Amino acid sequence: MxxxxxxxxxxxxxxxxxxxxxxxxxxxxxxxxxxxxxxxxxxxxxxxxxxxxxxxxxxxxxxxxxxxxxxxxxxxxxxxxxxxxxxxxxxxxxxxxxxxxxxxxxxxxxxxxxxxxxxxxxxxxxxxSATVISFDPQRFETPPDALEDFFDLDVYPGKRALRKTPQGNMEWALIADGVPRDKVYDVLSTEQGLNRAFAVLNRIKPHVQWWETGQEAIRLLETEQVVMSSAYNGRVGAAIDRGESLDILWDNHVWxxxxxxxxxxxxxxxxxxxxxxxxxxxxxxxxxxxxxxxxxxxxxxxxxxxxxxxxxxxxSEAHLKTALELDAVWWSENLDRIQPRFERWLERSIMVPKALPR
Structure with missing residues (x-):
């Protein structure tokens, strides 16, 4: 095959x-x-x-x-x-x-x-399609049920994985920090808002592995290298259909x-x-x-x-109730401004405050 x-x-x-x-x-x-x-x-x-x-x-x-x-x-x-x-x-x-x-x-x-x-x-x-949070529910006593859980290292310790791009990650950081979905791009358009998004990502950065292809995201989950990962919903669905123990967290998915x-x-x-x-x-x-x-x-x-x-x-009607539509026009106008800063941020090391079990 x-x-x-x-x-x-x-x-x-x-x-x-x-x-x-x-x-x-x-x-x-x-x-x-x-x-x-x-x-x-x-x-x-x-x-x-x-x-x-x-x-x-x-x-x-x-x-x-x-x-x-x-x-x-x-x-x-x-x-x-x-x-x-x-x-x-x-x-x-x-x-x-x-x-x-x-x-x-x-x-x-x-x-x-x-x-x-x-x-x-x-x-x-x-x-x-959508970028969602995926995880193996068998690895948790109480599985995550909100986007904020992805950023909560105390309640949900362990490695995370994110796509190696600012799109979607910046929005999630602000939503997890309390910004309403309908205000995300207004906030992200300001220097203060951009700094805020990076500050939230800083909190989990030492525990993040970065993926570039949809297959990588699923492989990181299947091999238990991470406890949670952003992933494309269709890739997770295909993995579930072939018998993998994965689930989808639809809360604040980015479509x-x-x-x-x-x-x-x-x-x-x-x-x-x-x-x-x-x-x-x-x-x-x-x-x-x-x-x-x-x-x-x-x-x-x-x-x-x-x-x-x-x-x-x-x-679907149910999934769109808690979804954020990626603003493609906004990103087409702002990617050249944000991408270089994101790449510089990736290169900087942040001290890991404590060892966390996987």
């Missing part, structure tokens, strides 16, 4: 595909598996085109390098929305007309069927959605658009949910899901 998946997925440093193939850049693990089984295989069979899936960990540096050099091998890319906004503003992505996307099965135009009010003209929304985008100056933008049309069909999005619990960004796709399936999604 490992050899099978290795044949399907190329690393970002692997060989560039032949000219008649399409390179699609996406994430890792259960997520890319859901895309391959949800619609990439179907697209290859229906179109006769070969799709090579390249894994990455986010960001737009490589897109910028390829597009400006007119040497594009990353033709289609699954981007976090804030990165899509940034790349679009820099002129690194092609614009995509929603009228070019397939209508819903009942004939509703795609423009009216997609859930979001487009934040960027360069992307087509695919699925909504967001990704978009498909086409890197400018590529060799075959028409083929890239053809793939996005197929991947964005209602039927494709519905099939993807069979393999990962992420919410499709089309009304028609959500309507076709079983109620039990919808209840597992980060966009």
């Amino acid at each position: 490992q050899a099978f998946w290795a044949g399907l997925i190329l690393s970002a440093t692997g060989a560039v595909a032949s000219a008649d193939a399409l390179n699609v850049v996406s994430w890792d693990g259960a997520y890319v598996k859901s895309q391959i089984l949800g619609y990439i295989r179907d697209y290859e069979q229906a179109s006769g085109n070969r799709v090579n899936v390249i894994q990455y960990t986010g960001g737009i540096d490589e897109i910028r390098s390829q597009s400006r050099a007119w040497n594009v091998s990353w033709e289609v890319i699954d981007l976090e929305l804030y990165d899509a906004i940034r790349a679009c503003n820099e002129g690194l992505l092609e614009t995509i007309d929603l009228d070019d996307m397939p209508a819903a099965p009942d004939g509703t135009p795609a423009r009216d069927d997609f859930i979001n009010h487009r934040a960027t003209p360069c992307g087509v929304a695919n699925v909504a 967001y959605y990704d978009v498909w985008a086409i890197v400018k100056n590529g060799r075959n933008p028409d083929l890239a658009l053809d793939f996005i049309r197929f991947a964005s069909k209602t039927e494709s999005l519905v099939k993807q949910v069979k393999y990962i619990s992420y919410g499709p960004m089309r009304h028609s796709a959500v309507a076709m899901l079983d109620e039990k399936v919808r209840d597992r999604l980060p966009t």
Whole structure:
């Protein structure tokens, strides 16, 4: 089985595909598996085109390098929305007309069927996911039930894990410190608020391991290197489905959605658009949910899901009651200001006040 998946997925440093193939850049693990089984295989069979899936960990540096050099091998890319906004503003992505996307099965135009009010003209929304807290309930007498518990080392001692990025972590720090969800970005926009978020993160920093891929987060939990970790809800769900003793803390989960985008100056933008049309069909999005619990960004796709399936999604009515939507526009405007400070903060050591059992 490992050899099978290795044949399907190329690393970002692997060989560039032949000219008649399409390179699609996406994430890792259960997520890319859901895309391959949800619609990439179907697209290859229906179109006769070969799709090579390249894994990455986010960001737009490589897109910028390829597009400006007119040497594009990353033709289609699954981007976090804030990165899509940034790349679009820099002129690194092609614009995509929603009228070019397939209508819903009942004939509703795609423009009216997609859930979001487009934040960027360069992307087509695919699925909504969430960053949640995950843990093994068997490792606690009283399992954590609130975001604040993640930051409470006295009641819940042990190592934590967080994604190596300021997005989501800064918001969680402020919420855990008492800032209401609807005021988080107002507070984070001030220097005082930014200092406050870093001060909260300082309290747990000596006990944090940092991950960059969704698979890493799950592996840290499975191998008991940490007692709690931020994680993508779909990755946790996939681990639970295969028998891992994990649970999801939905309190104050941060939800967001990704978009498909086409890197400018590529060799075959028409083929890239053809793939996005197929991947964005209602039927494709519905099939993807069979393999990962992420919410499709089309009304028609959500309507076709079983109620039990919808209840597992980060966009379910119950889960949204205590959720924070990541403000992608805010991050697109502030990431270049905050990221360097976050990286400098990571490099600084903080004295561990006492040894804590894992």
